[in-house]
Amino acid sequence: MDTTDLYKAVGHPIPPGNHSVVVCLPTWRDTLGYRRGESHTVDRMQTGYPRLFMPPFNRKLAEQLEKLFALPSERSLLVRSALAAEACRAFITAKAGAVVHVKALQPLDARQGSDIFMVIFPSTAMPTALAFWQHTGFGISGRFAEQYISFLFFSGLRKPLVPASDEIQPLQVRNKRQRITQDANSPKSILRDRIVKLITHSIDCAVHRGPKSSLLPVASSDVFLYPTGVTAMWSAHQLLLSVLGTRKSVCFGFPYTDTLKILEKWGPGCHFYPDGDQADLNRLEAILMSQRSPSQPPILALFTEFPSNPLLRSVDLHRLRALADQYEFPIVIDDTIGNFVNVDVLPYADIVVSSLTKIFSGCANVMGGSLVLNPLSKYHAILKNALERNWEDIYFEEDAVVMELNSRTFCERIVQIDKNAGAICDFLRSRTDIIAQVHYPKWQTHELYDAYRSKFTSGEGGFGGLFSLVFVSPRAAHAFFDALECAKGPSLGTNFTLSCPYTLYGHFTELEWAAKHGVPEDLVRVSVGIEDTMKLLDVFAVAVRAAELNDSSNNHTSSAEFGRHASSCS
Numbered sequence: 280m281d282t283t284d285l286y287k288a289v290g291h292p293i294p295p296g297n298h299s300v301v302v303c304l305p306t307w308r309d310t311l312g313y314r315r316g317e318s319h320t321v322d323r324m325q326t327g328y329p330r331l332f333m334p335p336f337n338r339k340l341a342e343q344l345e346k347l348f349a350l351p352s353e354r355s356l357l358v359r360s361a362l363a364a365e366a367c368r369a370f371i372t373a374k375a376g377a378v379v380h381v382k383a384l385q386p387l388d389a390r391q392g393s394d395i396f397m398v399i400f401p402s403t404a405m406p407t408a409l410a411f412w413q414h415t416g417f418g419i420s421g422r423f424a425e426q427y428i429s430f431l432f433f434s435g436l437r438k439p440l441v442p443a444s445d446e447i448q449p450l451q452v453r454n455k456r457q458r459i460t461q462d463a464n465s466p467k468s469i470l471r472d473r474i475v476k477l478i479t480h481s482i483d484c485a486v487h488r489g490p491k492s493s494l495l496p497v498a499s500s501d502v503f504l505y506p507t508g509v510t511a512m513w514s515a516h517q518l519l520l521s522v523l524g525t526r527k528s529v530c531f532g533f534p535y536t537d538t539l540k541i542l543e544k545w546g547p548g549c550h551f552y553p554d555g556d557q558a559d560l561n562r563l564e565a566i567l568m569s570q571r572s573p574s575q576p577p578i579l580a581l582f583t584e585f586p587s588n589p590l591l592r593s594v595d596l597h598r599l600r601a602l603a604d605q606y607e608f609p610i611v612i613d614d615t616i617g618n619f620v621n622v623d624v625l626p627y628a629d630i631v632v633s634s635l636t637k638i639f640s641g642c643a644n645v646m647g648g649s650l651v652l653n654p655l656s657k658y659h660a661i662l663k664n665a666l667e668r669n670w671e672d673i674y675f676e677e678d679a680v681v682m683e684l685n686s687r688t689f690c691e692r693i694v695q696i697d698k699n700a701g702a703i704c705d706f707l708r709s710r711t712d713i714i715a716q717v718h719y720p721k722w723q724t725h726e727l728y729d730a731y732r733s734k735f736t737s738g739e740g741g742f743g744g745l746f747s748l749v750f751v752s753p754r755a756a757h758a759f760f761d762a763l764e765c766a767k768g769p770s771l772g773t774n775f776t777l778s779c780p781y782t783l784y785g786h787f788t789e790l791e792w793a794a795k796h797g798v799p800e801d802l803v804r805v806s807v808g809i810e811d812t813m814k815l816l817d818v819f820a821v822a823v824r825a826a827e828l829n830d831s832s833n834n835h836t837s838s839a840e841f842g843r844h845a846s847s848c849s
Contacts (some may be wrong), residue, residue, distance in 0.1 A: 287768055290323035293766045294643060297336065298421045301634060301643045301768045301777065302327045307757040310780050313789045327423065327648055328769045330413045330507065336424035343428070348382055349399050356398045356408045356418060359673040360507075363417040364396035369542075370411045375404040395419065395427065413733050414540050416507030420646060423675045427539075431666075448546030466683040467674065470635075471502040473686060474649055478631065495625055501652040501659075504674045508615060508634025509537050510583075513545070514670075515611050515630050517579045520546050522658075522665045523609075526579040529563065529598065531555050533796050535588045536785040538613065542582060550578070553588065553796040555594045556724075560602075565753045576607040584613045585624050586728060588771075589747045589781045589804045590797060591616070591718045593727040596627035603629075608774055609658050615772070617720075620693045621740030625735045629656040635682060637772025638744065641692055641809075645681040647674065649765035657732035691811050692774060697741025699776075700807040701818055704746050713755055716748060718747040744807040745771055747781065749799055755830035756780075756801040764818050771806035776815060778805045 289309050292299030302324065304310045312320030318654050326334060341355050347353055358391050362381065368379045382397040398523065400408060400550035412418040419427075475497050477480075504510040516528070528542050532555030542549035550566060552559035570577035586593045596612075603610050609629035614622055615637055633639065652659055652666075701721065708717045720728040722743045733740035744781045750756040760767070765776040780783075781804035785792035790800050807815070 286764065288322060289424040290325050292326040293777075297425065298334075298642060298644050299326055300328055300646060301766065301770050301773065302332070302767065303768050304779075305767045306761045309370065311517055314783050330416055330418065330509065331769065332409065333409075334424070336421045336428060337419060340419075340424045340428050342367060343431075344384070344397055345399075348384075349396060353399050354405045354408070355400070356412060357424070358396050358417045359394065359419055359423065359675075360417065360671045362669070362671060363415070363673070364398050367411050367414065367417065367581070371400050371404050372408050374410070375400075375407040377401050377404040377407075379404075388398050393427070393430075393823060398746070401568045410638065411831070414509065414537050414544065414804045415513045416505070416510035416646075416648070420506060420675050420678050422645075422677045422681075424829060426677070437565075440716045444660060451452065458463075466676070466679040467504055467672075468499065468677060469683050470504060470649075471499040473652065473683075473689075474502050474619065474633075475499055477689070478625055478651055480623065480735070497625070497651065498654065501654055501663070503650045503652075503670060504635075504672070504679070505648040505650065506674050506678070507646045508613075508632065508648035509541075511632040511634075511650045512538055512611075512613065513541050513649055515632055516541055516545060516580075516582075518662060519609065519611075521669075522661055523579055524575065526575070526577075528579045529581040531559065531563070531581055531583040532587045532594050533590055533798065534582070534613070537801060538584070548672060550583075553841075555583065555592055556594070560595060560598055562601060567602060571606060578606075578608050578631075580609045580611055582611045582613075584615070585617050585622055585731065586720050586723070586743070587618050588745065589802060590787075591720050591723045591743075591746060593720060593724045593731070594610050594725055596624060596731055600627045609656065609662075611724075616743060616745050617731075617740075618693060618743065620690055621733060621743055622669075622728075622731050624731055624759040625651065625653055627731075629653050629658050630662070634772075635686070636694065637694065637770075639689055639772075640682055640685040640776040641689070641772065642681075643770065643773045643775075645678050645685065647678060647682045652681055672792050693741070695809045696744035696807055699733050699810065699812050699815055700746060701742060702745045702812050703805075703807060706816060706819060707746075707748065707823070710823055713751055713759075713823060713830060714748055716749040716752050718749070727736060746805055748803045748805065748832075750801065750803070750826060752830050753801040755826040756803055758829030759822045759826035765808075771804070773806060774809050776806065776808040776810060776818075778803060780804075 287305045288303050291303045293301040293303050298659055306314055309320050341357055345355055356367060358367060366379045368381055370800055371377055371379045378398045385392060386398055408509060479495055479497050505514060524548055527547050528549045530539050530542050530549050530551045533553045540716050540839055565575050583594050611630045612624045612628040613632050614624050615634040618638055631651045633649045652663055690794045704717055704719045707714055760780060765778055767778050769779050782793050782798050782800050782802050794800060
């Protein structure tokens with residue numbers, strides 16, 4: 280299959296392979312069909328973004344184990360951690376009112392870390408179980424499932440399973456905990472060291488030569504690896520709840536959808552400030568002042584992205600840090616979009632979380648996440664002690680091997696992506712006749728983004744590879760998207776240019792709510808890759824021309840009406 284066919288094969292993985300995190304949905308209608316559950320799209324889905332779609336190996340392993348340990352009316356979710364299994368059981372019980380039990384399974388003679396925990400529940404609770412997976416990322420990885428299937432069923436030496444009790448006692452949890460790998464040559468150790476050098480800017484990075492003048496004393500033991508980025512975010516929230524007490528958090532700025540869901544669905548909820556601007560800062564300060572108490576801080580923590588996804592807005596980290604110090608709460612920053620090279624946010628954060636699945640890997644064939652503690656934070660000692668006491672190393676070793684290999688060229692790729700995205704956005708911003716707004720850090724809250732760009736002896740970090748477009752009409756947006764000759768599907772941060780109708784993926788059940796907060800239904804998000812700059816400009820010029828030809832000021836068709844107009848927009 281050549282590149283052109285690859286970009287048009289509905290439901291196929293991009294790149295081809297068993298562990299891709301991108302599924303091809305090349306037209307607006309295909310995306311709607313997927314979100315609506317229509318058979319003409321869903322029946323062709325070979326894969327999907329893990330957490331949002333059960334990968335084939337995961338589904339096959341679950342079916343095999345359900346035949347052995349579940350009733351015909353039951354389904355299961357497989358996780359690698361006893362603590363994750365207990366969290367899953369509690370979530371399904373609370374949200375679905377279902378009776379849930381857990382079986383701990385271990386192949387005989389298997390190596391350490393091969394345990395699997397089977398959370399079993401009535402089949403009617405499957406949507407709730409999948410919501411748990413989506414918001415926590417705790418489901419087993421496709422590589423782990425593939426190896427487990429081979430080991431148990433196809434090795435020629437069929438290995439029996441040892442089922443544990445339905446009740447997992449705290450002592451058993453402690454005994455099963457996997458400690459941080461200490462081998463300096465292991466992929467996980469290399470990854471932690473690499474993240475330290477990147478986040479402190481103590482590594483030469485392509486055209487950006489030389490370290491910063493002042494470096495934070497981050498140690499590799501301050502870096503914790505997780506199976507996904509959302510697992511790192513969920514774990515940061517759980518860590519703070521366990522250490523600092525049960526209080527509402529603050530979500531500052533309009534975030535990636537799962538971040539807000541985590542804060543809303545676990546614990547007592549959150550205060551949401553969607554604009555993340557100075558007016559929201561004033562409102563936040565008023566709340567902090569009114570709820571201040573001598574016995575405890577007014578909030579648990581503040582969570583924010585830098586910059587935000589999908590609106591690419593930046594927040595005032597200086598003022599947030601001042602409020603955090605005054606009112607005694609930690610700040611958690613997700614720097615996935617800004618990335619380790621382009622922005623320097625650790626000095627303002629107590630915890631930085633990142634999705635390594637995205638451009639850190641770039642190859643769209645492995646998941647991963649990281650959590651970094653700021654060693655100068657007043658909370659560092661208590662948070663690190665709690666993490667080391669309770670943390671479980673459940674990042675599958677083979678996933679770590681792939682992640683380590685992929686991330687070796689991270690710096691060089693960022694430089695090319697920054698260059699490509701800048702050129703494309705300059706071109707698109709000039710087309711005000713068809714594009715109403717280009718959301719890109721170069722123009723969105725520019726002064727704030729610029730204040731936290733990484734400073735090198737030879738220059739500054741770039742503006743990143745992600746941008747979002749709002750067109751003058753929905754019809755123009757649909758035509759542009761359909762004509763754009765690049766990979767199309769959910770996710771971002773790939774070495775190849777990737778586009779999607781973001782709001783349909785992230786907020787399909789809450790479109791009006793998203794639009795109220797500045798994320799319209801027909802927003803097109805683009806993640807730029809490392810392709811040749813001039814070729815990319817040609818591709819985007821063709822798509823803009825298609826938008827021009829299909830735009831009609833008298834016919835602004837929303838996605839809800841798109842089905843009957845699809846042929847005229849192709």
